[in-house]
Structure formats: C-alpha cells, structure tokens
Amino acid sequence: MxxxxxxxxxxxxxxxxxxxxxxxxxxxxxxxxxxxxxxxxxxxxxxxxxxxxxxxxxxxxxxxxxxxxxxxxxxxxxxxxxxxxxxxxxxxxxxxxxxxxxxxxxxxxxxxxxxxxxxxxxxxxxxxxxxxxxxxxxxxxxxxxxxxxxxxxxxxxxxxxxxxxxxxxxxxxxxxxxxxxxxxxxxxxxxxxxxxxxxxxxxxxxxxxxxxxxxxxxxxxxxxxxxxxxxxxxxxxxxxxxxxxxxxxLLRADADALDVLAADLAETALRRDDKEVHCEIGALADEPAALRTRVLRQAALEAGCRATDLTAGHIAAVDALITDWRGQRWIDLPQGIRAIRRGGFIVLAEGVTG
CATH class of the missing domain: 3.40.50.620 (HUPs)
Structure with missing residues (x-):
C-alpha cells in the first residue's frame, strides 16, 4: 500500500x-x-x-x-x-x-x-x-x-x-x-x-x-x-x-517448565539416523499428553517438517498412533514427511512406509 x-x-x-x-x-x-x-x-x-x-x-x-x-x-x-x-x-x-x-x-x-x-x-x-x-x-x-x-x-x-x-x-x-x-x-x-x-x-x-x-x-x-x-x-x-x-x-513460565521436562524425555524416547526419527512407544505411552506431544513435535521437526506448517492437528494425529491405535496406516505431515507405527516405534521420515 x-x-x-x-x-x-x-x-x-x-x-x-x-x-x-x-x-x-x-x-x-x-x-x-x-x-x-x-x-x-x-x-x-x-x-x-x-x-x-x-x-x-x-x-x-x-x-x-x-x-x-x-x-x-x-x-x-x-x-x-x-x-x-x-x-x-x-x-x-x-x-x-x-x-x-x-x-x-x-x-x-x-x-x-x-x-x-x-x-x-x-x-x-x-x-x-x-x-x-x-x-x-x-x-x-x-x-x-x-x-x-x-x-x-x-x-x-x-x-x-x-x-x-x-x-x-x-x-x-x-x-x-x-x-x-x-x-x-x-x-x-x-x-x-x-x-x-x-x-x-x-x-x-x-x-x-x-x-x-x-x-x-x-x-x-x-x-x-x-x-x-x-x-x-x-x-x-x-x-x-x-x-x-x-x-x-504466566503461560510462558508453564510452557518453559514443560519444555525442559520434554527435552529430558526426548533424550530417552527419540532415536535418530540419517533418514528416520524413531519415537519409542513404551517410553511415551504413559507420559502426560503435554510432554508426549512436545516430544512428537520435536521428532516431526527433526524429520523435516517446518514449524510454520506443523499444526496441533498433525501432532494429535501422530499421538493417536500411540494412544488410540486402531491399525492406522500412516499420518501425512508437511514437507512430505510421514509418521507410521512400526513395531514398538513411531517412525517419521520422508515417504516412509511399513
């Protein structure tokens, strides 16, 4: 203008x-x-x-x-x-x-x-x-x-x-x-x-x-x-x-504290290689949703999703692979990243399949 x-x-x-x-x-x-x-x-x-x-x-x-x-x-x-x-x-x-x-x-x-x-x-x-x-x-x-x-x-x-x-x-x-x-x-x-x-x-x-x-x-x-x-x-x-x-x-103080706890959880729950990010289901399943979803979001970002494109809906769908597993095939995420349940892990990578 x-x-x-x-x-x-x-x-x-x-x-x-x-x-x-x-x-x-x-x-x-x-x-x-x-x-x-x-x-x-x-x-x-x-x-x-x-x-x-x-x-x-x-x-x-x-x-x-x-x-x-x-x-x-x-x-x-x-x-x-x-x-x-x-x-x-x-x-x-x-x-x-x-x-x-x-x-x-x-x-x-x-x-x-x-x-x-x-x-x-x-x-x-x-x-x-x-x-x-x-x-x-x-x-x-x-x-x-x-x-x-x-x-x-x-x-x-x-x-x-x-x-x-x-x-x-x-x-x-x-x-x-x-x-x-x-x-x-x-x-x-x-x-x-x-x-x-x-x-x-x-x-x-x-x-x-x-x-x-x-x-x-x-x-x-x-x-x-x-x-x-x-x-x-x-x-x-x-x-x-x-x-x-x-x-x-007030919310920032709470979010900062949760981020610290989630970072500690990610150290034990996430495994990484050159192409895939693995989230251990056993390490995440019993954790509070506030921590579990933070770890899953971190995994999606590390797999290649852009933060500006990754929504709460995306993370909720990935979380359902852990908390509401009904045989879903995979979850499509931004930038061509997929999340799929494989064995005891949620695997995130570009175009990943079972």
Whole structure:
C-alpha cells in the first residue's frame, strides 16, 4: 500500500499520548523515563563492549526504542546501532527506510544499516514479511558482530498475539506470546503500553512514520487491534490488554517448565539416523499428553517438517498412533514427511512406509 512518510494521519494511541505529555514540557517526561528504564533493565547485564542493534522501522514504537537505546547504551558501555529493513511493499518504502536511518544517525546510533529484502508469499503477507525481516536482522547481526537485536513490541502487541493464538486454537506455547529474551532477540517494551511509546516520541520531539498497513483491515492483526480489542474493552471494561499480556507471562513460565521436562524425555524416547526419527512407544505411552506431544513435535521437526506448517492437528494425529491405535496406516505431515507405527516405534521420515 502506498504510504507517506510525512503523513499527518493520527496513529493509534496519539490522543492518549498527547494527554500524557500535556503540561510536562521542559522536564524529563515519565514516558521517556519509562522507555529508558525498560532498555536499561534488559541490557544492564550485558558485558561491556557488546554490540546491540535496534530494529527500527521509523514507526512510533521502534523510534522510541532507538532513542532510549541511544541514551542508555553509552552509559552501559555498549555499542548501539540500528537496522532498517525495507520490505519494498510500498511505493515510497526506500524513502521511508532512509528517513528512519537518518533519524537513527541523528540519535547517535552507529552503525546504521538499511537492508532491502524480497518478501515471498509463503505464510501469507504478514508471515512472509516477518520471515524476511527476521532473516535480514540475523544477517545484520552476523555482519556487525552484534549479540543482541532489540525489537519494539509493546504490551498491546503482546495482547494481540495472545488473541490471535486463541483464534487459531493454538497450544500453551503460542498463547505464551512473545518472550522478552529469545536467543538473539530482546523486547524491552513488552510491559509498556503503546501510548507510552507514543508519548515518549512526542516529548522527545521525534516524528514517527505512520505505516498505512497498520490501518489496513486485510491484515488479521489490524482487525484485532481496531475491531476486536475495543469491543472487548467496551464489554468487559478496561484492563483487557493488561490481563491478556499478564496471561501470556504466566503461560510462558508453564510452557518453559514443560519444555525442559520434554527435552529430558526426548533424550530417552527419540532415536535418530540419517533418514528416520524413531519415537519409542513404551517410553511415551504413559507420559502426560503435554510432554508426549512436545516430544512428537520435536521428532516431526527433526524429520523435516517446518514449524510454520506443523499444526496441533498433525501432532494429535501422530499421538493417536500411540494412544488410540486402531491399525492406522500412516499420518501425512508437511514437507512430505510421514509418521507410521512400526513395531514398538513411531517412525517419521520422508515417504516412509511399513
């Protein structure tokens, strides 16, 4: 969709942000303080000299993150730069990317790198753009020797993610939402509302770009943001977003504990060779479903299934080869992988037969 980097369209949360800023000119605004504190808390334990990159689109959240990181990184003896990913999905995307890069340089971030990507079609428009973006961020981290890439997801984004997981009928791991720390990636703003990042930009004199895609109802997340969450807030009262984000945190702790137990079980229940993954039925049959299905999912991934294509329905069908065996022939999984019961094992491999 064509967009305008100088658009005067009021982004979501703008009115609330203006209210937060009112009458606080000339002081360090609380919203700016909160963004800086969030960055400081998540980066404070990093070794001196670590390189940190901010993923910055030039939008409200990522620009507030860039400003907070530029301020805090030198105090923590960290090197801070930025990566701007140009998805090429709008006519003026190159100009938008260069504008964001200029803002990052003006904040004192260095290096600042603009990366153009080609967005495919696999996983739908949102999924394909996300995959291309994350690949570019990892490549940039490798090139600049960065140990951390900062993402600007807020508490509102977390709530939207939980609702999307509920709509898909996803398991506890999906409902756990986004983690504050996930390998290379860190999300300092997960406990901050979107209104805070907007207020921080206004108070700091920053001019964010408003992505027109954020108002386009063809995207599921946009419909959740503008149609579903307001209805829930009206019907259930304020605090729905905070409650959803809090639920994600609680579920994440449970999911992390189950993942550790499942990894231990997989060590004894899975056997691997060059072509096949074998799941020992005797080691899995009496285990709780929460552990058994995690191990089966790991086996399917190791056999060659892509995580984005592997559904809870697939895993339930494979699990039935253990818990509801009635002579099923095999289960077809993504990427041509099959699961078949052979002797005392569930065998997963490409095109495997009895």
């Amino acid at each position: 064509p967009g305008s980097p100088g658009s005067t369209a009021e982004p979501p949360g703008q009115a609330a942000a203006e209210e937060l800023v009112e009458n606080r000119r000339g002081k360090l605004h609380p919203a700016v303080a909160r963004t800086r504190e969030a960055v400081r808390n998540l980066l404070g334990e990093l070794p001196h000299g670590t390189t940190v990159l901010v993923a910055c689109s030039g939008g409200t959240d990522s620009l507030a993150l860039a400003a907070a990181t530029a301020f805090e990184a030198p105090k923590l003896n960290l090197r801070a730069g930025a990566v701007i990913v140009d998805h090429g999905l709008q006519a003026d995307s190159a100009h938008v990317a260069e504008t964001a890069a200029g803002q990052c340089r003006a904040l004192g971030l260095d290096p600042v790198d603009v990366r153009a990507v080609e967005v495919g079609s696999e996983g739908g428009p949102e999924g394909a753009a996300r995959s291309a973006r994350y690949d570019a961020l990892r490549d940039a981290a490798d090139e600049f020797g960065a140990d951390v890439v900062l993402l600007a997801h807020t508490r509102d984004d977390q709530a939207e993610t939980v609702l999307l997981g509920l709509a898909r009928g996803s398991g506890g791991r999906s409902l756990a939402g986004m983690a504050p720390v996930a390998g290379l990636l860190r999300r300092p703003f997960l406990e901050l509302p979107r209104a805070t990042t907007a207020a921080a930009c206004i108070a700091s004199g920053l001019r964010p770009w408003h992505d027109p895609h954020n108002d386009d109802p063809q995207f599921t997340r946009v419909r959740v943001r503008h149609e579903v969450l307001p209805v829930l807030e009206e019907a259930l009262g304020p605090g729905v977003i905070e409650a959803l984000a809090r639920t994600a945190g």
